[in-house]
Amino acid sequence: MAKSLILVAFFCSFLCDYSVLSTQVSHDGRAITIDGQRRVLFSGSIHYPRSTPEMWPDLMQKAKDGGLDAIETYVFWNAHEPQRGQYNFEGNLDLIRFIKEIQNAGLYAILRIGPYVCAEWNYGGLPAWLRQIPGLQMRTNNRPFEDEMQKFVTLIVDMIKRESLLAPQGGPIIITQIENEYGNVQGPYGNAGKEYIKWCAKLAESYQIGVPWIMCQQPDAPQPMINTCNGFYCDRFTPNNSTSPKLWTENWTGWFKAWDKPDPHRLAEDLAFSVARFFQSSGTLQNYYMYHGGTNFGRSTGGPYITTTYDYDAPLDEYGNIRQPKWGHLKNLHAVIKKMEKALTYGNAETTELENGLSVTKFFGIGVVPGCFLANKNKTDEATLDFEGTKYFLPAWSVSILPDCKQEVYNTAKVNAQTSIMVKKPNQAEAEPTSLIWSWKPEDLSKAVRGLEPDFTTNTLRDQILASVDASDYLWYITSVNVSQDQQMSLQVNTAGHILHAFVNGDLIGSEYAPNGKFSFVFEKDVILNQEINIIALLSATVGLKNYGPYYELMPAGIVGGPVKLIGNYNDTIDLSFSTWSYKVGLEGEKQQVYLDNSNSTWNKGGIFPKKVPFTWYKTTFQAPLGSDPVVVDLLGLGKGTAWVNGQSIGRYWPSYLTWSGGCSPCDYRGPFQSNSCQTGCGEPAQRWYHVPRSFLKAGEPNTLVLFEEAGGDPSQVNFQTVIVGIVCADVVEGNILILSCQGPQKISALQVASFGDPQGTCGSFQIGTCNVDSAYGIVRQACVGQATCSILVDEKTFGSSECSYLSSRRLAVQATCA
Numbered sequence: 001m002a003k004s005l006i007l008v009a010f011f012c013s014f015l016c017d018y019s020v021l022s023t024q025v026s027h028d029g030r031a032i033t034i035d036g037q038r039r040v041l042f043s044g045s046i047h048y049p050r051s052t053p054e055m056w057p058d059l060m061q062k063a064k065d066g067g068l069d070a071i072e073t074y075v076f077w078n079a080h081e082p083q084r085g086q087y088n089f090e091g092n093l094d095l096i097r098f099i100k101e102i103q104n105a106g107l108y109a110i111l112r113i114g115p116y117v118c119a120e121w122n123y124g125g126l127p128a129w130l131r132q133i134p135g136l137q138m139r140t141n142n143r144p145f146e147d148e149m150q151k152f153v154t155l156i157v158d159m160i161k162r163e164s165l166l167a168p169q170g171g172p173i174i175i176t177q178i179e180n181e182y183g184n185v186q187g188p189y190g191n192a193g194k195e196y197i198k199w200c201a202k203l204a205e206s207y208q209i210g211v212p213w214i215m216c217q218q219p220d221a222p223q224p225m226i227n228t229c230n231g232f233y234c235d236r237f238t239p240n241n242s243t244s245p246k247l248w249t250e251n252w253t254g255w256f257k258a259w260d261k262p263d264p265h266r267l268a269e270d271l272a273f274s275v276a277r278f279f280q281s282s283g284t285l286q287n288y289y290m291y292h293g294g295t296n297f298g299r300s301t302g303g304p305y306i307t308t309t310y311d312y313d314a315p316l317d318e319y320g321n322i323r324q325p326k327w328g329h330l331k332n333l334h335a336v337i338k339k340m341e342k343a344l345t346y347g348n349a350e351t352t353e354l355e356n357g358l359s360v361t362k363f364f365g366i367g368v369v370p371g372c373f374l375a376n377k378n379k380t381d382e383a384t385l386d387f388e389g390t391k392y393f394l395p396a397w398s399v400s401i402l403p404d405c406k407q408e409v410y411n412t413a414k415v416n417a418q419t420s421i422m423v424k425k426p427n428q429a430e431a432e433p434t435s436l437i438w439s440w441k442p443e444d445l446s447k448a449v450r451g452l453e454p455d456f457t458t459n460t461l462r463d464q465i466l467a468s469v470d471a472s473d474y475l476w477y478i479t480s481v482n483v484s485q486d487q488q489m490s491l492q493v494n495t496a497g498h499i500l501h502a503f504v505n506g507d508l509i510g511s512e513y514a515p516n517g518k519f520s521f522v523f524e525k526d527v528i529l530n531q532e533i534n535i536i537a538l539l540s541a542t543v544g545l546k547n548y549g550p551y552y553e554l555m556p557a558g559i560v561g562g563p564v565k566l567i568g569n570y571n572d573t574i575d576l577s578f579s580t581w582s583y584k585v586g587l588e589g590e591k592q593q594v595y596l597d598n599s600n601s602t603w604n605k606g607g608i609f610p611k612k613v614p615f616t617w618y619k620t621t622f623q624a625p626l627g628s629d630p631v632v633v634d635l636l637g638l639g640k641g642t643a644w645v646n647g648q649s650i651g652r653y654w655p656s657y658l659t660w661s662g663g664c665s666p667c668d669y670r671g672p673f674q675s676n677s678c679q680t681g682c683g684e685p686a687q688r689w690y691h692v693p694r695s696f697l698k699a700g701e702p703n704t705l706v707l708f709e710e711a712g713g714d715p716s717q718v719n720f721q722t723v724i725v726g727i728v729c730a731d732v733v734e735g736n737i738l739i740l741s742c743q744g745p746q747k748i749s750a751l752q753v754a755s756f757g758d759p760q761g762t763c764g765s766f767q768i769g770t771c772n773v774d775s776a777y778g779i780v781r782q783a784c785v786g787q788a789t790c791s792i793l794v795d796e797k798t799f800g801s802s803e804c805s806y807l808s809s810r811r812l813a814v815q816a817t818c819a
C-alpha cells in the first residue's frame, strides 16, 4: 500500500504538476503571446457536429499539413441541450473528444463558446425551449436569459477545466470567445444591449480561465476582451484598444449554400490576397471560416433554408478531401509568412503608398531579418514595381511576399499548387445490383387529416416555433367548418413559411413553398366543400430556423395568426383564424421512428410502386462501396424530404428545388469579393449528392437507406457513389517545384499534357503556346506516370537552358489522370 502511494506521488510529480506541461498564453498590442513569445498564428474552423469523430483525426492532420497552428470551433448549445436540462455530448457532439483530437494532432484550439453562434445553424444555436421561459428575452440585459446562458457557459467551462484542456493546464485551448458578432445587431437593443455586453464580459472574466477572451465584431468590447474582425477582408480593421492585437476570427473561405442559391466559390488567389493584405497591415492571427465546412446532418444543424451540404468551398471539401489549388496555395502562403514571424511580431512596419493602388510595407528592426510585402490592389492593372533596385512584376489584385526583402518567394496570384478535379465513381461493391430494390409505405395521415388525438387545441393560429418547440419540422393545424350546402370556395392561407400542404376532407388539395428565400407567402386554392362538416388540415413544414439579425428569434414560422379564410364566389368570406384549431406536432412516421427500420413496421414490396406520390416512405438496402473513399448518395429524381442511413440522419434533401438560373458568369479573382461574385450550378438542383460518412456504413452486410418523401419523387435513379480525384493539373513558374498527387491510393495513370514554355489555357484545356520544349512530355511522364505522387524541380537543369529562353518567365503546365 505504502509502496503504491509512493509510486502515485512519483508519477504525480510529473503528471499532476501543471508547470511541467503548462503553456502560458497572453497578449499585448501586437500579438498573442505563447510562453512569452509573440506569435503569428493560422487557424481554421471545423465544427465537430458537421463531421464524425472517425473523420476528425484525418481532418486535423490535413489542417496541420496545410500549415495551420490551431482549430477553431463554436459550441452548439441547442444540440447539446435539446430539452432543458437534458444534455447530449455523444457521437459527433463529443466536444471533449474533439478538443483532445486537436491536441493529439499537435494543434492549438480556439473555443468560441457563444453560446449564440450564428453559424448557419438552426436558431443560431439557441434552444427553442428558451421561448417557454416566462419573461425571457434573448441576447439582452434580461435576467432569465442571462441565467440560462450562464448555466450553459459554466457547464462548458467546467467540462474543459475538468479535462485540463486549457493551455495553462497543459491543454490545447489558447483562446475562448463569448457571444458572437453582437456588435453587428446591437443598435436596436439600445442601452440594454450595452449592459448585456458588459455582463457577458464580466461573466467571461469570472471564470479565471487563464487564456485571452475574444468578442468578435464588438467595437465596444470592454477590456480585457479583445474585439476581433470577421469578413472577406480585414486589413482596414483596428482593435478598440492599443493593448489588443489585430486578430481576424473569420476569413470566409467561400460561402454557405441555400436551397434557392447556386454554388458559391471564392478563388484561391483572392483568398490568399486577403490574408497577405492582413499580415501586411500588421495582423498577427487569422482564422479561416471554414477550413472544413462539412455536412448539416440531422434536422437540427442547418439554419434557415440552408442546404444539407455546408461545403463552404473550404480548403477541405465537405467529405474531407483536400481541395486544390486552394489548400496548397494557402499552405505555401503560411510557410512564407511563418518565415517572417519575428519581423511581423517584433519589427517596425513602414508602409509607403504609391500611385495606382501600389504599396510597399517593410517590417524591420534590430535583431530581426526584415520582411517585405509588395501589393497591387488595382483591380485591372498589372504593374512592374521597382523596389530597392530590383523590378517585380505584380499581377492586378495581388501581393508579393519577400521574406528577406530581396527575393520574391510568393505572389498571391501566381498559383503553383496543383488543381484537382474530383469525380464520382459508381458503387463497385460486389453483388450490388445495377439498380436498388425498393419497398415503401405511405405516411399514416389518417389521424392528422381528421384532427384525431391532437396534442393541444386553441382558438388561435400559433407560431410554429412556440407550438412545436422545434421538436419536428412538421406541425399540423386542423380545424372544421360547417357550410349549408355543397359549394366551391377558395381556401386562402397566409403563412410565415416555409412550406404548406393543405388537405380538405382528407384530400391533398395543394402544396406550396417559400420561393427565393422570402418566407411569408399566401397559399390560395379552390376547394369543393360538402354540406355540413368539412375538415381542413394544414401541414406546415420549416426548413431550419432563422439564425441572424436583431431579435431574429422572434421571427415567426408557420401559419401564425393567419389569416386563414374561405372565400366564396360572391365574396362571402368565412374567416377561420379564430376557429378552434387542433395541433399535432410531427409526423406519425417520426413518432414511430420508421427510419430506424425496426421490425414492427411493415413495408410494401409488391403492388403498384408509388412514384411522385407525396408523403411516402421508401426503403432499400445496399452494399457499402469498397475501399475508403468518401461515399455519397445521388438523390436525383426525388422531391423533398429527409434521408437516413442505418438509422442515422444524413440530412434534408430537396433535389427538385432548382436554383436561380442567372448569376453564373465566369469567375475572376480580381476585385473585392462578395458572396455571389463567383457561382456555378445555376438552374440546377440545389443539392443532388448527400454525404454518407463511412462510419455510418457496415462493410460486408446490407445497409439500409430510408427516405421520407414529402413532395413526391421517384427513387428509381438513386445510387451510391464514391468521390475521388479524377484529373490533376499544375501550372508552375520556373524556379518552383511541380508536385502532383492523386491524394490517396490512386496512381497517375496517363499524362495528357506536359508543356514547358508558355502554355495557354487552364486545367482541362491546356494548349502549347508559342514555344515548347519537346522533351518536357517525356520528362514528366517518366517522373509521374505510375506514381501516386511525383515532384519535379522546374528549372533549366531539368528542362534545358536555351529553348524558350527568350520568354521572360517559362512555365510548366501538366494535366494527368488518376485511376
Ligand code: GAL
Residues within 6 Å of the ligand: 117, 118, 119, 120, 180, 181, 230, 250, 252, 256
Ligand atoms: C458570420 C458569423 C458566422 C457565420 C458567417 C457566415 O457573421 O459570425 O457564424 O454565420 O457569418 O458564414
